[in-house]
Amino acid sequence: MSVIARNLSWGVRRKTIVSDVSLTVAPGETLGLIGPNGSGKSSLLRLLAGLRRPATGQVEINGRDIGQVPRKALSREVAFVQQSAATDTNVTVADVVRLGRTPHRSALAGWSETDESAVTEALERVGMTSRRRQAWQTLSGGERQRVHIARALAQAPQVMFLDEPTNHLDIHHQIEILRMVRDLDLTSIVALHDLNLAAMYCDRIVVLQGGSVCACGTPEEVLTPDLLRDVFRVSAHIDASADAGRPHIRFTAE
Numbered sequence: 001m002s003v004i005a006r007n008l009s010w011g012v013r014r015k016t017i018v019s020d021v022s023l024t025v026a027p028g029e030t031l032g033l034i035g036p037n038g039s040g041k042s043s044l045l046r047l048l049a050g051l052r053r054p055a056t057g058q059v060e061i062n063g064r065d066i067g068q069v070p071r072k073a074l075s076r077e078v079a080f081v082q083q084s085a086a087t088d089t090n091v092t093v094a095d096v097v098r099l100g101r102t103p104h105r106s107a108l109a110g111w112s113e114t115d116e117s118a119v120t121e122a123l124e125r126v127g128m129t130s131r132r133r134q135a136w137q138t139l140s141g142g143e144r145q146r147v148h149i150a151r152a153l154a155q156a157p158q159v160m161f162l163d164e165p166t167n168h169l170d171i172h173h174q175i176e177i178l179r180m181v182r183d184l185d186l187t188s189i190v191a192l193h194d195l196n197l198a199a200m201y202c203d204r205i206v207v208l209q210g211g212s213v214c215a216c217g218t219p220e221e222v223l224t225p226d227l228l229r230d231v232f233r234v235s236a237h238i239d240a241s242a243d244a245g246r247p248h249i250r251f252t253a254e
């Protein structure tokens with residue numbers, strides 16, 4: 001499913017936090033959202049996912065204005081992995097992942113085989129099958145993050161929004177999760193701080209600065225020494241990596 005944002009703006013009181021953002025994400029594409037702290041990445045993701053209404057502008061998912069789509073119907077198509085999602089503590093890992101099935105179930109329907117296999121498959125994909133009966137509150141930070149991603153996968157969405165999904169993860173799991181997101185047959189928009197991981201796993205990158213889009217394109221087009229200096233205030237060399245020609249950033253100490 002495609003995601004199109006047209007002239008999105010949002011703010012609180014007199015402060016504009018997202019300013020006139022337009023972007024297009026093609027079906028199946030993985031779009032990276034990067035920008036310094038406070039540049040508006042989380043706020044924009046929430047607008048794109050329909051969790052917050054824009055002051056002006058609109059978001060279309062698969063050609064429909066999401067402002068007109070009922071919330072339950074939207075949550076059958078769109079999953080959101082938050083930065084630090086709160087979860088009720090007195091539950092098991094499988095209980096948390098089962099919550100992902102909520103949009104697909106009616107009040108009267110029982111738990112189906114489809115629901116069960118979606119949960120089993122989601123746990124498998126994030127490598128948490130052996131933990132399904134473990135109490136949620138006993139998990140490490142990285143394990144919780146993987147279970148939140150499993151919950152989103154169990155939702156069987158067509159579009160996935162992920163806010164810093166690699167937070168708390170060791171490097172193996174950072175790479176595993178981003179590779180999985182890239183290889184999933186769905187459209188994904190992922191806010192990331194690690195610019196090299198964004199270069200490795202995103203088809204295109206949007207750079208936010210002060211709530212506005214200041215660059216958009218392939219990793220090679222966007223990740224230039226000038227942009228890194230102007231937006232992120234760092235000096236860097238860019239090497240063409242052996243990894244499918246993706247840029248590799250070497251930060252320089254000066």
Ligand SMILES: Nc1ncnc2c1ncn2[C@@H]1O[C@H](COP(=O)(O)OP(=O)(O)OP(=O)(O)O)[C@@H](O)[C@H]1O
Nearest residue numbers: 012015017035036037038039040041042043044191
């Ligand atoms: N509800 C709110 N009320 C007041 N200010 C807000 C609100 N939501 C966000 N902000 C402010 O808007 C700015 C953008 O916040 P946002 O969380 O979208 O940035 P971000 O790019 O995701 O940051 P980070 O990289 O630090 O996670 C920040 O200055 C934040 O303090």
